Amino acid sequence: MKTRERILLTSLKLFNENGEPNVSTNHIADEMDISPGNLYYHFRNKDDIILSLFMQFEKQISDALEAPTARALNMEDMWLYLHLVFESIWQYRFLYRDLDNILMRNRKVRLRFKRILERKIRTAVAICNGLVDAGIMHATTEETEALANNIAVVATYWLNYQRIRTDKQEENGDIGRGVYQVMTLVSPFLVEEMRHLLYRLSHDYLE
């Protein structure tokens, strides 16, 4: 593996484990057993590393957000789709933890993150419209818009919320619960049969 890629992998691991504000470029170089000079040859500073990691994240979550608008989804698809979104967030969770700080410091990341948020909302609207057209969901335009915002809020902040509540190192298992919470936002708008299917699926999934 090339040094540049190793720096990114090591940074991601350390940021996720210790929080980005607590990790310096010296820590990263130490962990890799390379000189700070070698690190600076590849990245100008920590924000430069963060930008590169952000662009990896952007690519990954964009792929995840692409899929469902391309065709109509059934309930199982939706579960898988949400799982992929949460998995991307989990993998780059350091971004979400110190979101405000990172976005205030770095204009490029801020504009791009904002675009991801808008895409989350648009994708949620598209999925809901698909379900309404298929006759398995009942919601007015106003309800769908509010729902899409709530989906984006819960998907964006669920891991932060769980982290405070459980007061421990996060575990990957919080993803399952996050997907479930988003599905419960949608479920009251579903026709009864689908609502039951959703709760059955969710029990299988969470066990």
Place this chain on the structure above:
Amino acid sequence: MKTRERILLTSLKLFNENGEPNVSTNHIADEMDISPGNLYYHFRNKDDIILSLFMQFEKQISDALEAPTARALNMEDMWLYLHLVFESIWQYRFLYRDLDNILMRNRKVRLRFKRILERKIRTAVAICNGLVDAGIMHATTEETEALANNIAVVATYWLNYQRIRTDKQEENGDIGRGVYQVMTLVSPFLVEEMRHLLYRLSHDYLE
């Protein structure tokens, strides 16, 4: 006004305006035109100021969370209640913006914040149970539990979410939109008549 109180008021203002990480005790002393020594006579360090501000916030939001469990609520009450909760968060928004950092640094604040979160959830469950008992809401125990968590997530992170989306200094008006979003979480579980009432109220309120 006593110096101690003035320090707290000035800190709250500066933290909210500039973000807590960007404000030092020296900034605070400068803004008040007092010596750093005078400030340190009242507070040992910045975290000590944050703890005092947090305890003011705790008192205020606790009062807001107390009310609705004491008696059954109608739709208008609920709106007022949520408005008070969002207003407390708005007043101490610096806490919510850098939540992860502040909580990681300060164990006392972390434990107390966690307790506020649990109370938000319990209050939401109590309100929903009240609405179910009054026959104006239909939801199973499982649905109510998931709903209460979604209410807590949206109430906790709405201002952060809006801040990223609008990419500007927040405005007090985001509170109204936050209350509306929480109400839309509850509305699909309401009987039709109440659901219409809720949307009518919300249009009056948001105009």
